[in-house]
Amino acid sequence: MVSGPADTAWRVGSVSRISKETPSAARIVLDVDGWPGNDAGQHLDIRLTAPDGYTATRSYSIASAGPGMVVDLAVDKLPDGEVSPFLVDDVMAGDKLEVHGPLGGWFVWRPDAASSPVQLIGGGSGVVPLIAMLRSHHDTADATPFRLLYSLRTPEDTFFPEVLKDADVDYVYTRRAPDGWPTPAGRLTKDVLAASVFAAAEKPRVFLCGSTGFVETVAAWLVELGHDPRMIRTERFGGT
Ligand SMILES: Cc1cc2nc3c(=O)[nH]c(=O)nc-3n(C[C@H](O)[C@H](O)[C@H](O)COP(=O)(O)OP(=O)(O)OC[C@H]3O[C@@H](n4cnc5c(N)ncnc54)[C@H](O)[C@@H]3O)c2cc1C
CATH class of the missing domain: 2.40.30.10 (Translation factors)
Known part of the structure; x- marks a missing residue:
């Protein structure tokens, strides 16, 4: 485009x-x-x-x-x-x-109405490029199934809440969850990841972004869960 x-x-x-x-x-x-x-x-x-x-x-x-x-x-x-x-x-x-x-031409999503779903995974400010993908998906009324798994410290640390309110989002609060949240705050685990993202059998395209440590950990778990590494695109923001 x-x-x-x-x-x-x-x-x-x-x-x-x-x-x-x-x-x-x-x-x-x-x-x-x-x-x-x-x-x-x-x-x-x-x-x-x-x-x-x-x-x-x-x-x-x-x-x-x-x-x-x-x-x-x-x-x-x-x-x-x-x-x-x-x-x-x-x-x-x-x-x-x-x-x-x-x-950057690799960590990019363009509206394509492809049948394979899109799984977005963001840690902290790593959600920013995924927000652009959500906006583009929404604005073009693209039919591709889209989901976001968002790991963040507390509810106050939510980036772009006005975009996220219309999206299919699973939140993982690492330091403090909202009152009444069904699970206690804690770091993302492989089990929570498995329960929150499109299954490997659905062959999702995955866009994963955050600190280097977050991206490497989650990418390794996705591969262990059977996701094809060629379907996982990553963006590392730095840090550990
Ligand atoms: C492609 C790309 C896109 C990015 N997009 C964003 C964005 O949208 N929003 C945003 O806030 N940042 C983003 N970043 C990170 C940004 O480029 C800077 O690295 C960040 O703002 C820190 O810069 P600094 O000069 O303040 O810290 P520096 O002086 O570079 O580093 C200070 C300390 O923090 C550590 N550190 C550096 N980066 C990180 C990190 N991401 N997480 C944890 N520790 C870190 C360093 O190792 C060092 O110890 C992006 C990075 C890349 C590569």
Whole structure:
């Protein structure tokens, strides 16, 4: 749809809105002049330049998809991080950010009404590219069965709740579950994974995203549960 030859230009994105998404994360909406649009699942790079010329570049998934020059991001703050505290705490509406993208052609879902279902699995901010896929699926009324398994710390840490309310989502709360939740808070286990995702026999395409440790653990469990590794696409955000 909007994928084309790689575009290597750096562009200037204007922050049209920044708001608190969770206690530790901000949602940042950018207007990027000349942005070619993007597929669901792609990311961009943000480059910060200090007055002495020092630069730091980090990747951020895009929570929006399709044509247009508006790009929706959500950034979780790592307290000891170099870039994310600046983006979450210091950026204000009207600020300009240098961006490069869209990037990535593998961790991408395009509306295709294929019969094999799509299983999304996100840990923490790893849900961001999956939000773009959910939006694209919803906006195009695509008939592919879609499910999301979302591992997050507490109910307050939910990213994009307005998108998730219309989706088929299984939540795993790792630190504190909502009052009355049927299961106590705790990390995702292989048994909960098996009970929450499309069975291997249904041959789902899986999009799995989160910290490196989360992705590697869950990908290994999926293979042990009989999922074809060729059907599992992963995006690692870093960390352990
Ligand atoms: C393709 C891609 C898409 C991404 N999309 C998003 C996104 O949509 N939202 C978002 O918030 N982040 C996203 N990230 C992560 C992001 O690029 C940065 O790594 C993150 O913001 C930390 O940068 P920093 O400069 O603040 O921390 P750094 O100074 O780079 O690191 C500080 C410390 O945190 C550790 N660390 C780095 N990254 C992580 C992590 N993800 N989890 C746990 N520990 C980590 C480092 O090892 C280090 O110890 C994405 C990463 C990739 C590769």
